[in-house]
Amino acid sequence: MTYLSFIKTEFLVLWRRKQDVFNALLFFIIVVVLFPLGVNPSSDFLAPAADGIIWCATVLAILMAIEGMFKEDYTDGSLEQLVISGLSLSLLMLLKTTAQWLAVLLPLLLMMPLLAEMLYLPDGSFWVLIVTLVIGTPSLFLIGSIGAALTVSLKQGAMLVMLLMLPFYLPVIIFATSAVRAAQLGLPYLGLLAMLLAVFLLSLVIAPFMTAIAIKASTN
Amino acid sequence: MSWTWFHKLGSPKWFFHWSKSLALPLFGFGCICLLFGLVWGVAFAPEDYQQGNSFRIIYIHVPAAILAQSCYLALGLSGLVFLVWQMKIAPIFIKAVAPVGAVMALMALVSGAIWGKPTWGTWWVWDARLTSVLVLFLLYMGIIALQNSLNDVTLANKAVAVISVVGLINLPIIKYSVEWWNTLHQGATFTLTEKPAMPAEMWVPLLISTIGLYCLVAGLALWRMQTEILIREHRSNWVKQEVMKDGL
Numbered sequence: 001m002t003y004l005s006f007i008k009t010e011f012l013v014l015w016r017r018k019q020d021v022f023n024a025l026l027f028f029i030i031v032v033v034l035f036p037l038g039v040n041p042s043s044d045f046l047a048p049a050a051d052g053i054i055w056c057a058t059v060l061a062i063l064m065a066i067e068g069m070f071k072e073d074y075t076d077g078s079l080e081q082l083v084i085s086g087l088s089l090s091l092l093m094l095l096k097t098t099a100q101w102l103a104v105l106l107p108l109l110l111m112m113p114l115l116a117e118m119l120y121l122p123d124g125s126f127w128v129l130i131v132t133l134v135i136g137t138p139s140l141f142l143i144g145s146i147g148a149a150l151t152v153s154l155k156q157g158a159m160l161v162m163l164l165m166l167p168f169y170l171p172v173i174i175f176a177t178s179a180v181r182a183a184q185l186g187l188p189y190l191g192l193l194a195m196l197l198a199v200f201l202l203s204l205v206i207a208p209f210m211t212a213i214a215i216k217a218s219t220n
Numbered sequence: 221m222s223w224t225w226f227h228k229l230g231s232p233k234w235f236f237h238w239s240k241s242l243a244l245p246l247f248g249f250g251c252i253c254l255l256f257g258l259v260w261g262v263a264f265a266p267e268d269y270q271q272g273n274s275f276r277i278i279y280i281h282v283p284a285a286i287l288a289q290s291c292y293l294a295l296g297l298s299g300l301v302f303l304v305w306q307m308k309i310a311p312i313f314i315k316a317v318a319p320v321g322a323v324m325a326l327m328a329l330v331s332g333a334i335w336g337k338p339t340w341g342t343w344w345v346w347d348a349r350l351t352s353v354l355v356l357f358l359l360y361m362g363i364i365a366l367q368n369s370l371n372d373v374t375l376a377n378k379a380v381a382v383i384s385v386v387g388l389i390n391l392p393i394i395k396y397s398v399e400w401w402n403t404l405h406q407g408a409t410f411t412l413t414e415k416p417a418m419p420a421e422m423w424v425p426l427l428i429s430t431i432g433l434y435c436l437v438a439g440l441a442l443w444r445m446q447t448e449i450l451i452r453e454h455r456s457n458w459v460k461q462e463v464m465k466d467g468l
Binding site: 160 | 303358359362372375382383385386390393400401
């Protein structure tokens with residue numbers, strides 16, 4: 001096994017198990033639809049809240065998707081193979097997380113113009129929202145992979161992953177929605193994007209190693 | 221500098237015997253200090269010129285909030301110690317302290333809500349400090365939940381250590397992000413670098429009750445750790461001797 005063959009397999013598995021990704025995306029859509037139905041469908045409410053709704057739905061969808069990230073590999077024993085493969089486990093985890101991220105983010109971005117229109121997101125802030133999603137979601141996946149790895153041996157880990165990971169997601173949500181809001185108000189938002197990027201870089205440095213430790217402990 | 225004391229901490233047996241005589245005095249001293257500080261603060265300290273008598277809840281609110289943060293710091297550091305040195309005592313410490321820290325965070329939240337009603341006119345505001353203590357409480361609950369759901373001890377040790385370390389790294393980020401997001405709360409009561417803004421008759425009892433709560437929590441933690449050591453080492457000879465010493 002090489003790194004290249006590993007990432008190829010990852011994408012292949014994701015492609016053949018499309019339904020998992022679809023489920024996360026459908027969940028995202030359901031959450032977004034709930035807000036106009038449950039709170040208020042008028043543009044007075046939706047326009048200023050649109051970025052927050054989209055981000056909350058994204059976080060929930062990612063938590064859904066990430067929980068099962070290692071499940072299959074754990075039950076069929078391929079996680080153990082990864083541990084003893086002689087390759088760097090942290091790097092493998094990083095590659096796996098990247099594959100998962102791309103699989104969820106790309107369709108999410110494709111849906112974004114439609115959803116932004118449905119939620120009356122002000123035109124000027126659309127691209128800022130896209131940028132926050134692109135540089136914000138990697139942190140969510142990286143941090144979330146730690147939680148998924150910690151709970152991989154549990155049958156019902158979904159609720160636990162949410163409880164464990166939600167506090168760590170707060171900074172990302174705050175910086176992302178503040179950036180979009182600042183853009184709506186015509187304030188400078190590059191600083192907030194920089195903070196978002198900083199959180200991403202920090203999680204990039206820490207998360208793969210922590211995930212590898214958790215995987216090693218879980219597979220013993 | 222000799223590191224023997226540090227290596228000795230790796231042995232549950234040594235730790236058990238060392239801490240046995242320490243827990244009760246610490247706990248007792250803490251109780252007395254806390255009671256002294258509370259009585260002084262509630263009954264004898266001068267009234268606040270702005271908030272009147274309602275400020276007196278500070279004598280329980282601030283110590284609890286400080287302890288909630290300190291417990292998490294200790295949790296994160298011992299998680300790091302476990303990941304680096306594989307010290308057996310570290311996960312025992314985490315397991316013992318996490319529920320205590322959660323109670324402290326809850327106490328800070330509840331007393332803060334009670335204090336908020338007369339001063340801000342509301343039980344809860346989405347203010348930076350309140351939110352970060354709430355997040356701290358959730359972090360504690362996550363650690364406790366993870367600890368309880370993993371049945372395998374070695375895995376639970378590792379998992380809890382990992383999440384504590386990640387939490388320790390993230391806590392400042394969470395705190396500052398929330399701070400920029402919204403701030404209404406008054407500034408910190410105690411800082412190490414500056415003189416407190418309140419008169420001595422007000423902050424001395426606060427300091428005493430804080431020290432008291434620290435000692436109380438330390439004693440409590442040692443007790444809980446001893447119990448956990450006995451449970452985990454129940455197969456070893458020294459535990460059998462220890463338990464049988466006073467007869468069954």
